[in-house]
Amino acid sequence: MAIKDYLRERFFPHMWCPGCGHGIVLNNMLRSIEQLGLSKNEIVMVSGIGCSSRISGYVDFHTLHTIHGRALAFATGVKLGLPELNVIVPMGDGDALAIGGNHFIHAARRNIDITAIVMNNRIYGMTGGQFSPLSGIGTMATTAPFRNIDHDFDVAELSKAAGATFVARTTTFHAKQITDIIKQAILHEGFSVVEILTQCPTYFGRKNREGSASNMMELYKKNTTPIGSQAKQENPELIERGILHEVEAPEYCNEYDKIIKAAMKGK
Amino acid sequence: MDPNIKFIQGNEVCVEAALYAGLNFFAGYPITPSTEIAEHLAQKLPEQGGKFIQMEDEIASMAAIIGASLTGKKVMTATSGPGFSLMQEALGYAIMTEIPCVIVNVMRGGPSTGLPTSVGQGDVMQARWGTHGDHGIIALTASNHQDVFSITIDAFNLAETYRTPVILLFDEVVGHMREKLVVPEPGEIPIVERLRTSVKGGVDYHPYLPREDGRLPMSDFGGVHRYNVTGLYHDMWGFPSNNPSVVQGLHRHLNDKITNNVNQISRYKEYYLEDAECILISYGSAARSALHVVQERRPRGEKLGLLELQTLWPFPYQMIKEKCENAKSIAVVELNAGQVLRAVKRAVNDPEKVFLANRIDGVFITPVDIRNMLRFVQGRGA
């Protein structure tokens, strides 16, 4: 199937700003689904509120565009309701980790088989450039006009500590890696987190003098390195890309099926 | 012993009824005085192949049941005041997206943490207007175990019929007390099953285009129809739209499907209304004390009657107006500062003759409380 067969083309052009990285994420997510040969009927995409969450409207799957921060909680209901479905949850950094932070850690803790994609542009784009929990100290935003004094999260470390069994990171500059990682994340049985650094030239870039979209992507190239690289040892400031954590652990829906078996036997 | 006769708490009755109605997915978070519902379902759902999940909070619980409903499950959550407050946004989402679900609120004293272990009925208006924006809503209640059973089934049936969340406003007294329940045989109470579309795969399915009879056939996630569900105003395919005529059409639909069917949705019980000079209007546990007073005073020649409301929303204004036409006085018996009182005043011809007999101190209203207040209403003093 061609990539565009997964799209709801009548909703294009999309609503993202020129230069936004979200289109790259959409493109490569669909490539991974296409390469896995998944049928459109077996995929449910659940999203919350924000620029990234609009991704669900553009794809020809079962799509559930919910409320701010709660996508993973809705997705948990969908997945436990019908575990044979592939549930993918694209979220922005604010959606996933500010308002949705509690649902994020608890979905990870349950190790429910959901693929969570955190599209991290370090800003609230939909509302016009407020700082997010991933903006980091010293950044500028409309709600941090002097400078941001809020510390940021390390999404990967947080996910790992919360119990996610697959954690990976890449950027929109590394488009092929997005495809590769999302493929593995979908195949992984358990809660998978994929953090994708994605540029918001309109708000984050402009406020923080990072220049055009292509400049911002250049920064992704410059500031990141594959896991375990020599470069990382030489420059600890570099952000690592790749699969950061992958372990096997009992998956929630499988475990619940065992509960049902035991309960029905007891009857 | 008849195995269908049970002596259980009201919360457990709600569980039995929900299972009878076909409940197969529950998500919840512990909170007094509703917790027994979650506890019993954690045991009973998996025994029947159903699913129970304890979520991280009430927001997540509400979200999870909406998600599961889209996979074709009959779903419910249960909570109490503070948890019900947390559910309001997702409740509005279920209203907007027309997803069948049942929300039980076993009411306790509020506001805020209030009186966690004491009775209250202060969430009546919250059930109506707790979530933002104009909308229609169905809220039901009951005062005894047999009625809790049938009203809970009604809640599921109405949720399916009108594709809407239905709120069950029970309270601490009914939820916690134990009394007899006779469980009906399977089939004795009709069950409304999910209406699924007959449109075949590959043919244009309109998840949000009502049929001639107003109902909206659904298609489960994972099925052959892929569509969009969103809390934004949306067209008949479920895709976002801010086209004014689409917005107006959906807005009207969401309100009209409830308000145009008040008579179908309205449930109530009446006692001695034919010649009643003074009518008590009550609901939930408070109606038990009201009925006690009526049955005690009738043999002594007092022309008292009781109208027990089981449907609180949509409010049965017309029915109340008709029933109260000949009454000299009306006393609304409730455990709040007058939430249903206000609605009754709007319903009747002469609001001056409507009084409030209430308790707001966490103590369950006694027949003596009601009698004393009636003496004042009747101008007889203490």
Add this chain to the structure above:
Amino acid sequence: MERCRMVFSGSGGQGVITAAIILAEAAVLYENLTAIQSQAYGPEARGGATRSDVIISDTTINYPKVVQPNVLVCLTQEAYNKFYTIIRPGGMLITDSRFVKTQRKADAKQMELPIYATVMEEIGKPIVFNICMLGTLLALTELIQPESVMKVIKTRIPKDFLQLNRKALDIGLNLGKAHKTQ
């Protein structure tokens, strides 16, 4: 029958709430009577004075709480101090003589019975104190058949403990009978 309104009180762990539920359940399931049981929840239900209300009748019970009990059982001093004033004039006030020192103020038939002492003497385990109390109450009030209570106990208690409970109930019944004839 006359409607019987009862309040069982004591401290958490004495099993007064369980006893109340068993009695009410037996009346409904095995004697075709009407009954309602309710109890205080929250901090009150832990430490302090536990309370459970039971109404048994042969007609519909609407108001579910007990304001003035015909029968009041107090198994601790604290429960007695808190509740003895609510007894219906002429009602029956049952206290355990080990735990409660009564003040002769209540307008009621006061029965100070060595329930706990007898349980410890004849069984040696306090866990069936509540069942013994129930036996005593049944002998004194003749509300329902002790066999109906036994039937409920059978559904709630592991087989290994049935004999123990049977014995406790019988001890209570005998204790009650002995005091009834006095």
